[in-house]
Amino acid sequence: MENIIFEGELKNGQPIHMHKLTPEQLPEILSLQEQVIQALEVKERLQPLTEDEFRFILEGNGEMIGVYADGKMIAWRAMLVPDNDHEGLGRDVGVPEEEIGKVIYQEISAVSPEWRGFSLQTIMGSVLMDRVDAERYRYVCSTVMPGNIPSLKDKFRHGLEVRALKEKYGGKLRYVFMKDLQAPEQERTESREIPMDDIAAQQALLADGWVGTAMAEGGNGWFVRYER
Template identity: 30%
Template sequence: MESMTKRNAFQFRRANEEDLPEICRIVKLAGESVPVKEWFEAEDEEFLAKHIREEGFTLLAKKNGQIAAIMIVRIPGLAEDNLGEYLKISREEMKRVAHLEIAVVVPEYQGYGLQYELFCQSEAIVKNKQMRYLMATVHPDNIYSFRNMEKLGMKAVLETKKYGGKRRYVMSKTLES
């Protein structure tokens, strides 16, 4: 119950254009401070902006007006890098895949269950958008993110090389209608 009380101190909402500079700063910082560089693929401003306005959405957890955590979700459609290809599903079903792209919790807010809470909120949104598959990649040694994904009901489909040869599990969850 303690962690739920802690989570209640945060406000959760969708990001907008005004949040972009702070999101970029936090993602860059995460890329620089992650304990193992291969665990995190820091994306550029263009990628981050797209996921506020068009190719998905970005959720924020805020406390006292400051961003504490970010979750970026992509709806890839029929893009070449749609992770649904690993599920061997039809082109029509590929349109119903959503990717959990980036999850970052600012160091001083780690331990409050924010990554898991943002996962849950993201799942609810993609279900409302009639998505059927929630997918992600995670480095096999990044036990923190891996466990959060398992807690959400995601399973490792396979291990492969992504992002220029970095090891990744492809994670997937089939959403109930």
């Protein structure tokens, strides 16, 4: 397979290769997605993509990368160039209408249940973020279900911030994240930590101009840090 964009090894010494995926890999992509869904205790944590949605990305509307070990796909991750912000994420977080064409989505990722614990989601995310054309795209948006701790950690690790908390995808509650690739670093002077399960308190802060910047585990569960 060609299109190698990264080579390295995992902490157990396993060599891996990362490739830019094409429509030829669709059967592998769909198979791995199904493995991940079947292994989830809470199926709602993942908003799976259809074959047509994958094909849309693979045919030039974004980018997908796959990680291979011993010739087998063990993980993949996608970035999607939306059709006029079709999921509304840019508008959810206040991107001006004249800038909507500069929105790109950090999309779904999948890691084989056998290969969890090797930071593959983070590695793929770093590679994809480095490959974003910052002259063409300014706003990286994404959604995560409250309680999906690995994916929430991943978003914060890549510098995305919570800008909204609302129902998406037919009534499913989601954090809406955004990173402005051109924004100067902001100095924020106020900080509050809110329990992740206190949805109303978080929504009130977001409506008042606060943004979620980090998360931490306390004695009573997970908290989200909000700043302004």
